[in-house]
Amino acid sequence: MRRTTIKDVAEKAGVSIGTVSAVLNRRDSVRTVTRKRILNIIDTLNYRPIEAARRRLGSPSEKTLGLVIKEIHNPYFADIIVGAQEEARKHHYRLLVMSSEQVLSREIDAVNVLVAKDIDGLIINPLVDSESDFTHFADLEAHNIPYVMLEGLQKGETEASVVDIDNEKGAYDATRHLVELGHQHIVHLAGPAYSQHTLERCAGVLRAAPLARIVHAGATLKDGYNAVRDELEGALCTALVCYNDLVAIGAMRQLQDQGKRIPEDVSVVGFDDIEVASYLSVPLTTVRVPKREMGRKAIATVLERIHSSVESPSTRILLDAELVVRSSTKKR
Amino acid sequence: MRRTTIKDVAEKAGVSIGTVSAVLNRRDSVRTVTRKRILNIIDTLNYRPIEAARRRLGSPSEKTLGLVIKEIHNPYFADIIVGAQEEARKHHYRLLVMSSEQVLSREIDAVNVLVAKDIDGLIINPLVDSESDFTHFADLEAHNIPYVMLEGLQKGETEASVVDIDNEKGAYDATRHLVELGHQHIVHLAGPAYSQHTLERCAGVLRAAPLARIVHAGATLKDGYNAVRDELEGALCTALVCYNDLVAIGAMRQLQDQGKRIPEDVSVVGFDDIEVASYLSVPLTTVRVPKREMGRKAIATVLERIHSSVESPSTRILLDAELVVRSSTKKR
DNA sequence: CAGAAAAATTGAAACGTTTCAATAATTTGA
DNA sequence: TCAAATTATTGAAACGTTTCAATTTTTCTG
Numbered sequence: 001m002r003r004t005t006i007k008d009v010a011e012k013a014g015v016s017i018g019t020v021s022a023v024l025n026r027r028d029s030v031r032t033v034t035r036k037r038i039l040n041i042i043d044t045l046n047y048r049p050i051e052a053a054r055r056r057l058g059s060p061s062e063k064t065l066g067l068v069i070k071e072i073h074n075p076y077f078a079d080i081i082v083g084a085q086e087e088a089r090k091h092h093y094r095l096l097v098m099s100s101e102q103v104l105s106r107e108i109d110a111v112n113v114l115v116a117k118d119i120d121g122l123i124i125n126p127l128v129d130s131e132s133d134f135t136h137f138a139d140l141e142a143h144n145i146p147y148v149m150l151e152g153l154q155k156g157e158t159e160a161s162v163v164d165i166d167n168e169k170g171a172y173d174a175t176r177h178l179v180e181l182g183h184q185h186i187v188h189l190a191g192p193a194y195s196q197h198t199l200e201r202c203a204g205v206l207r208a209a210p211l212a213r214i215v216h217a218g219a220t221l222k223d224g225y226n227a228v229r230d231e232l233e234g235a236l237c238t239a240l241v242c243y244n245d246l247v248a249i250g251a252m253r254q255l256q257d258q259g260k261r262i263p264e265d266v267s268v269v270g271f272d273d274i275e276v277a278s279y280l281s282v283p284l285t286t287v288r289v290p291k292r293e294m295g296r297k298a299i300a301t302v303l304e305r306i307h308s309s310v311e312s313p314s315t316r317i318l319l320d321a322e323l324v325v326r327s328s329t330k331k332r
Numbered sequence: 333m334r335r336t337t338i339k340d341v342a343e344k345a346g347v348s349i350g351t352v353s354a355v356l357n358r359r360d361s362v363r364t365v366t367r368k369r370i371l372n373i374i375d376t377l378n379y380r381p382i383e384a385a386r387r388r389l390g391s392p393s394e395k396t397l398g399l400v401i402k403e404i405h406n407p408y409f410a411d412i413i414v415g416a417q418e419e420a421r422k423h424h425y426r427l428l429v430m431s432s433e434q435v436l437s438r439e440i441d442a443v444n445v446l447v448a449k450d451i452d453g454l455i456i457n458p459l460v461d462s463e464s465d466f467t468h469f470a471d472l473e474a475h476n477i478p479y480v481m482l483e484g485l486q487k488g489e490t491e492a493s494v495v496d497i498d499n500e501k502g503a504y505d506a507t508r509h510l511v512e513l514g515h516q517h518i519v520h521l522a523g524p525a526y527s528q529h530t531l532e533r534c535a536g537v538l539r540a541a542p543l544a545r546i547v548h549a550g551a552t553l554k555d556g557y558n559a560v561r562d563e564l565e566g567a568l569c570t571a572l573v574c575y576n577d578l579v580a581i582g583a584m585r586q587l588q589d590q591g592k593r594i595p596e597d598v599s600v601v602g603f604d605d606i607e608v609a610s611y612l613s614v615p616l617t618t619v620r621v622p623k624r625e626m627g628r629k630a631i632a633t634v635l636e637r638i639h640s641s642v643e644s645p646s647t648r649i650l651l652d653a654e655l656v657v658r659s660s661t662k663k664r
Numbered sequence: 665c666a667g668a669a670a671a672a673t674t675g676a677a678a679c680g681t682t683t684c685a686a687t688a689a690t691t692t693g694a
Numbered sequence: 695t696c697a698a699a700t701t702a703t704t705g706a707a708a709c710g711t712t713t714c715a716a717t718t719t720t721t722c723t724g
Contacts, residue, residue: 053710078404253611279585281613385680
């Protein structure tokens with residue numbers, strides 16, 4: 001049972017495959033009658049060109065971009081995806097999304113698949129990992145596929161552009177807010193080791209409150225819940241700066257389990273401003289990250305690189321993030 | 333600046349492209365010395381076969397499956413994706429995810445892209461739409477691409493298998509729970525029109541509580557929030573059955589804004605059991621849907637179809653969903 | 665209505681791979 | 695050491711498209 005090909009169409013229409021191809025590619029050199037006849041047959045035969053065969057130097061197939069995120073569960077990424085999709089769509093590009101689920105081998109794998117699927121550009125939120133030998137980025141460069149990162153990487157090896165917010169400043173603002181409210185015992189539930197953001201946000205917290213205690217937590221609801229349970233046992237703590245909103249929600253749940261009230265007993269600040277943050281019983285004070293905007297900007301940036309013939313220099317675009325004060329923080 | 337091809341490798345290694353191809357495809361007919369030399373050169377040149385060129389009858393390229401969901405923002409889908417990814421991985425398949433964001437044209441588009449990218453099978457959570465002419469499903473069939481739906485469609489036109497839960501029963505159980513608690517004024521915040529689940533769940537609610545009032549809401553946080561604000565103005569209502577957990581959370585927020593307590597004044601039941609449901613200040617009573625399991629099962633089912641040579645009959649697999657009682661519901 | 669100009673169509677090469685029959689090189693056995 | 699057997703390599707066809715120069719058909723002009 002063979003797949004229908006352009007040849008079948010041509011045969012049935014009594015024309016050459018060249019003519020069918022011309023119709024397919026909307027070249028206006030085909031007579032209206034012929035075009036109609038061919039279009040008809042395409043329809044009856046339910047023919048669709050096999051994308052894989054369309055490539056030829058200069059005709060880079062359906063325009064497709066790839067996006068590799070760290071985890072599908074975090075609404076933070078959902079927003080980035082939506083923004084990216086919007087922008088990609090606007091420029092008639094398709095977006096293929098893959099998630100590394102915080103495993104480096106999967107990140108590498110995802111990049112490989114995407115490259116194999118012949119994408120024209122890539123957005124990636126890379127994992128930070130000492131194991132990382134950066135070959136997948138080297139591959140991208142070797143294949144001449146422009147890419148943009150949504151989180152800078154330490155090593156200067158890669159020449160990629162970065163679209164992000166100023167995480168240090170965001171964390172500083174959040175912590176500063178607590179300090180101004182009179183908090184003296186601030187704990188920072190820090191993010192996962194595989195994230196560059198973790199480092200940047202720690203730095204911001206410490207700049208605003210040098211005495212803050214840093215506790216390793218993670219990036220998920222459970223991480224926040226567990227960190228408070230395991231690390232804050234009876235510890236002196238009047239305010240929590242969380243790596244992100246999910247961690248904050250998890251932490252709040254555990255705090256509540258321990259009979260502590262928010263914000264009366266403990267103030268909590270999140271990060272990201274995911275939608276649900278404002279729907280909680282105690283609406284969360286958090287740092288609003290322009291997630292969609294980041295997605296959009298990232299796409300716009302790769303697109304620029306794709307279309308500029310000259311080797312554009314790598315840039316670092318930092319969007320604004322601002323503190324949104326709601327009900328989870330209170331004067332001490 | 334041409335891309336490196338197999339020819340370049342062959343030339344540099346002083347062998348024929350056939351030999352390089354043999355190495356690439358792990359055929360054991362290549363002498364160890366030759367293999368090593370070629371592998372080396374592949375490495376230096378950073379060569380990677382252009383996937384697009386690998387297709388030939390019988391060698392269907394990198395094994396890839398597609399997954400089309402309705403919206404990226406709902407954690408419900410995140411879990412399905414994770415389950416699907418797990419199962420796909422286990423069988424050495426890759427998963428490409430696209431979201432229709434509740435727009436039919438995008439769903440069609442997504443299917444087209446995926447087909448063009450040469451997927452071997454597809455999982456789709458289809459939009460219900462009167463406009464839908466089902467051509468994209470017809471296309472899948474014409475291209476002989478097996479697919480599985482995560483939500484049945486009314487029309488009997490398509491012969492696809494379905495993996496789902498018994499939504500009618502789930503909604504019945506949820507509502508029955510409220511009835512048993514003595515509630516007489518039950519309102520159902522129903523889902524969006526584009527979802528088959530909406531119909532099924534309405535039916536379940538009405539079977540358990542024929543007098544329940546059905547209010548059109550939607551599937552998002554905002555939908556829940558707005559529905560309660562606009563439709564329940566002073567209406568008699570002691571219990572809410574929500575289309576899903578997101579709607580429930582939105583509704584609870586609005587209820588709270590109106591000074592109502594949960595569950596003392598109003599009991600609320602959700603649907604899906606997304607992770608955050610159990611982290612809320614008032615943990616949500618909800619119907620637990622085995623989301624990962626569904627993702628896994630769906631993949632397993634397409635895979636079966638892909639590998640069975642005979643035309644396997646379409647099946648309808650219903651997984652178990654059960655009510656999880658937490659704190660958002662209370663005796664009247 | 666002929667000839668020229670313009671428009672439409674054809675046909676073959678090219679894209680980068682895999683496959684497989686044919687050939688070449690190596691190993692084995694006596 | 696030689697032929698046979700085995701193993702390794704080659705070369706060309708095939709996959710389904712696009713492209714573009716060459717050819718054919720149609721339209722226009724006087």
